[in-house]
Amino acid sequence: MATIRITKQFSFETGHALFGYDGKCKNVHGHSYKLGVTVQGEPIEDEDNVKLGMVIDFGDLKKIVKQEIVDKFDHATVFNKNTPHIELAEELQKRGHNIILVEYQPTSENMIQDFAERIKRRLPGHIKLFSLKLQETETSYAEWFASDNP
Template sequence: MSNIRITKQFSFETGHALYGYDGKCRNVHGHSYKLSVTVIGQPINDTDHVKFGMVIDFSDLKKIVKEEIVDVFDHATVFNKNTPHVDLAQELKNRGHNVLLVNYQPTSEMMVIDFSEKIKARLPQNISLHSLKLQETATSYAEWFASDN
């Protein structure tokens, strides 16, 4: 049986600020992110299986990514908790805002690494995460490939 890659795309709105950065992105701002999640595996070969012919049901992949990424990051503001932005984060939280404090600089590069770990931990054993593409703007994106790691 052949290995097949399938991809599901997601979108979410997230704000962030890059502490210590020397450009405009040091200010709080947001992006309309697009995330493409590609997994690889062999289609189910058991004709009696309800998901016969599928690598993974798209709805099962959607559930994983929504729970781990989209529902968490959508309409949240992300700050590195190891910077003075933690004071701003607390002020925003006190005012009812959805704030995430992470252990990394919330760049697309670091977010896609974080996302890869969260998704890999939830996939069935016979399915592997192949790649992620996190598009921050129409012309800028970060990619993660299992083969590079």
């Protein structure tokens, strides 16, 4: 049987700030992120399986990505907890804001690596994460490929 890649796209709104950055992104701001998730595997051949012919049910992939990424990051603000932004984060949390504290500078490049690890942990063993595309703006995006990250 052939190896097939399938892709599902997601969107979410997330704020962040880049501590120590020398441009506008040092300020708290947000993006309408678009995330493309591509997985690969062989379509199911078992004729008794209700998912016959599928690599993975798009609904199952959606559930994983929603739980690991979209539901957590949508309308949240991401800060590097190893910077003075921790004080701002704590104040915003006290005021009821949805804050995510991470161990990294919340750039698209670092976020996409985090997302890859979260998704890989949840995929069934016969399905491999092939690539991610995280679009921050209409003209700017980061890509992650499994082949580049053995």
